[in-house]
Amino acid sequence: MAQTFYVVAERIRKLEVQGARNVAIAAIKALEALTEETTSKTWKEFLKELEEARATLFASRSTEPLMRNAVRWIISEVEKSGKKRVDALAEVVSISSKQFLKNLEASKECIANIGAKRIRENSVVFTHCHSSTVTHLLNKAKKDGTTFEVICTETRPVFQGRITAKEMLALDLKTTFIVDSAARSFMRSVDLVIVGADAITSEGNIINKIGTSTIALSAHEARKPFYVVTELLKFDPATVCGDFEKIEERDPEEVWETAPRKLNVRNPAFDVTRRDFIHGLICEEGIIPPHSAAEVVRRKHPWVFRR
Ligand code: RUB
Numbered sequence: 001m002a003q004t005f006y007v008v009a010e011r012i013r014k015l016e017v018q019g020a021r022n023v024a025i026a027a028i029k030a031l032e033a034l035t036e037e038t039t040s041k042t043w044k045e046f047l048k049e050l051e052e053a054r055a056t057l058f059a060s061r062s063t064e065p066l067m068r069n070a071v072r073w074i075i076s077e078v079e080k081s082g083k084k085r086v087d088a089l090a091e092v093v094s095i096s097s098k099q100f101l102k103n104l105e106a107s108k109e110c111i112a113n114i115g116a117k118r119i120r121e122n123s124v125v126f127t128h129c130h131s132s133t134v135t136h137l138l139n140k141a142k143k144d145g146t147t148f149e150v151i152c153t154e155t156r157p158v159f160q161g162r163i164t165a166k167e168m169l170a171l172d173l174k175t176t177f178i179v180d181s182a183a184r185s186f187m188r189s190v191d192l193v194i195v196g197a198d199a200i201t202s203e204g205n206i207i208n209k210i211g212t213s214t215i216a217l218s219a220h221e222a223r224k225p226f227y228v229v230t231e232l233l234k235f236d237p238a239t240v241c242g243d244f245e246k247i248e249e250r251d252p253e254e255v256w257e258t259a260p261r262k263l264n265v266r267n268p269a270f271d272v273t274r275r276d277f278i279h280g281l282i283c284e285e286g287i288i289p290p291h292s293a294a295e296v297v298r299r300k301h302p303w304v305f306r307r
Pocket of ligand 1: 017018019020021022128129130131132133134160195196197198208209210269
């Protein structure tokens with residue numbers, strides 16, 4: 001299989017590409033690279049190659065339904081095209097990849113336009129980890145002329161919060177950086193919390209970077225609105241059929257590289273925030289109650305539910 005494809009899949013696995021949206025974009029580009037470098041001679045070989053690519057990408061990070069939905073959609077466009085020549089099938093991958101990316105970009109803009117209106121003048125926004133959707137929204141609010149400040153967590157163990165902090169400073173926003181365990185101490189001085197999402201379940205719960213659910217509890221206790229910004233395609237259709245969203249467990253060495261032998265070090269990458277703690281999902285269809293997510297997805301993207 002094509003070299004570039006494996007390089008990208010490995011970059012996703014190693015977290016050199018981070019955040020659900022960036023992971024999905026990288027996976028789509030990997031598929032494009034695969035088709036550009038394909039050595040398949042027949043449509044059967046080509047489809048087999050795509051199937052193997054799908055398995056590699058799905059295994060690279062386990063809690064990424066946006067990536068899975070993107071890959072599934074592109075492969076289904078290829079399958080239903082009815083084309084038999086490899087170059088024609090490769091063109092379907094290229095066209096559908098571009099279309100998916102275009103829609104993803106449009107959703108991001110839409111979410112930013114809606115969510116930026118929730119940032120009030122002189123407010124303090126709390127966020128966790130690094131979500132490109134959140135930082136784009138904050139960028140939009142700043143461009144709209146709103147004055148606000150940001151508190152962000154460092155996000156142990158791999159410090160994605162530093163990416164957020166640097167981006168906020170580049171926007172010239174007053175930014176405070178705290179350790180994850182300080183979240184509750186700062187919650188009283190916050191006006192609202194905005195986080196991203198990796199997955200939305202059929203019950204309207206969301207899965208995001210480990211620590212998100214504790215922050216949601218603190219926000220609830222302090223009566224601060226807790227918003228999740230997310231594309232609808234982060235919905236995982238398998239949860240409708242009773243499957244639990246798998247929580248990725250990463251290498252313990254990320255937590256403690258030289259941990260004493262026999263010490264049991266655990267490193268779950270994500271946690272589940274129950275819908276009861278979520279004020280609203282800010283998505284491309286507007287601000288919706290989390291429990292309506294499955295229905296909104298069914299209306300907008302019925303193909304997601306096809307097996
Ligand atoms: C990133 C993370 C982000 C979501 C949403 O985790 O939890 O909040 O992926 O990001 P990791 P985006 O760094 O382990 O990938 O809004 O960019 O899709």
